[in-house]
Amino acid sequence: MWKDWARPFVRPLPQWSVVAVAPPQQTVVASLRWGGATADVTTDHTVASLRPLTLATSLDAGPSPALEYRDRASGRLLGGLCLARAATLATGGTTLTLYHVATGGHRCLAWPLRPWNAWLQNRLMRNSGASPHSLMAPAATQQLMIAYLCPRPVILVSVDAPGHHNVFPMDLIGPLGRSGLFALALRSTNVSVPVMRESRRVALSCMPAAMKDAVYALSVHHRETLADWAALPFPVRRSRAFGIPAMAAALRIRELDIVHSEEVGSHTLFLGRIVSEETLAQDAQLHHTAGFHQAWRRRRGVPFAEVRPA
Ligand SMILES: Cc1cc2nc3c(=O)[nH]c(=O)nc-3n(C[C@H](O)[C@H](O)[C@H](O)COP(=O)(O)O)c2cc1C
Known part of the structure; x- marks a missing residue:
């Protein structure tokens, strides 16, 4: 059909693809290269801030x-980012490095579709302003998509303190492997940031892909607190050590003891140690990847299972 053929030339790929992946994702390997050295940072880098776009790792590269x-299976280069060291951060007996993203590129689409798709996506962003990352310029959003070549898991973060209950989705999260720390980057406007800085405890629920709509619906709680845990449309169970209400339908519940928090650009970076982990079910977890990554995999006949709107 001519319309299928013409679609990529008139309509951009979606920026983000919501996919079901068995955790931890193994399909993409991330490596840092500097001088003559290379280090695997698949489980040792995460986004620390969206503006400016900043990554954290426990390596100084x-x-x-x-x-x-x-791509792990084929060894093919999917994309890359050129980084510029911005700061070091010493905490909990370890040192992390924060890198700004200077430039980036991907190889998931062939030329001339690659620049054309970026142009269409950037035009749409400028015209709609409706991107979930609307605080970012289009060029930085393109770089963020490259950082999502490693599919990013989505979790629900529960906060429970006297007079303050909340639960909201996050994907700017992840382990900083070598340091033993786990990072959460939360926009500093989030209503629970001051309470998290004070209480220093959260529960993290790894959510099944099938619960996408319910998880997304909770994004309103980035701006407003939860009146009552009983108001949630699904049951909760108390986390093991902290007794924080987490999601009974989670695949895994972890508790994070926050040892450090500080503002990094638009976001507050929380660093903590996982103090407990309960596995409740084995299933595919909700993840995000770049739309052009899913398109690359689809062309090779190995797309991620896609989670479509209900
Ligand atoms: C699945 C999902 C994951 C999200 N992850 C994060 C996150 O990791 N950090 C964050 O600050 N906001 C996160 N958000 C929140 C939104 O990106 C957005 O910042 C929030 O809804 C506030 O809206 P605003 O940008 O209009 O203020 C997430 C939202 C969704 C739906």
Whole structure:
């Protein structure tokens, strides 16, 4: 059908693809390269801030390393980011490095579709302003998509303190493997940031892909607190050590003891240690990846299972 053929030339790919992946994702390997050195950072880098776009890792890879994302099965380079060291952060007996993203590129689409798709996506962003990352310029959003070549898991974060209950979805999260720390990057306007800085405890629920709509609906709680845990449309269970209400339908519930928090650009970076972990079910977890990554996998006949709107 001519319309299927013409679609990529008139309509951009979706920026984000919501996919079902068995955790932890193994399909993409991330490596830092600097000087003559290379280090696997698949489980040791995460987004610390969206504006400016900043990544955190527990490695110091020099002033201007390259971050590469490769498909594990084929070894093919999917994309990469050129980083510029912005700061070091010492906490909990370890040192992290914060890198700004200088430039980036991907190889998921062939030329000329690659620049054309980016142009269409950027035009749509400028015209709608409706991107979930609308605080970012289009060029930085393109770089963020590259950082999502490593599919990012979605979790629900529960906060429970006297007079303050809340639960909201997050995907700017992840382990900083070598340091033993786990990071959450939360926009500083989030209503629970001051309470999290004070209480220093949260429960993290890893959510099944099938619960996408319910998880997304909770994003309103980035701006307003939850009146009552009983108001949630699904049951909760108390986390093991902290007794924080977490999701009974979660695949896994972890508790995070926050040891450090500080503002990094638009976001507050929370760093903590996982103090407990309960596995409740084995199933595919809700993840996000870049739309052009899913398109690349689809062309090869190995797409991620896609979670479509109900
Ligand atoms: C699945 C999902 C994951 C999200 N992850 C994060 C996150 O990790 N950090 C964050 O600050 N906001 C996160 N958000 C919140 C939104 O991106 C957005 O910032 C929030 O809804 C506030 O809206 P605003 O940008 O209009 O203020 C997430 C939202 C959804 C639906």
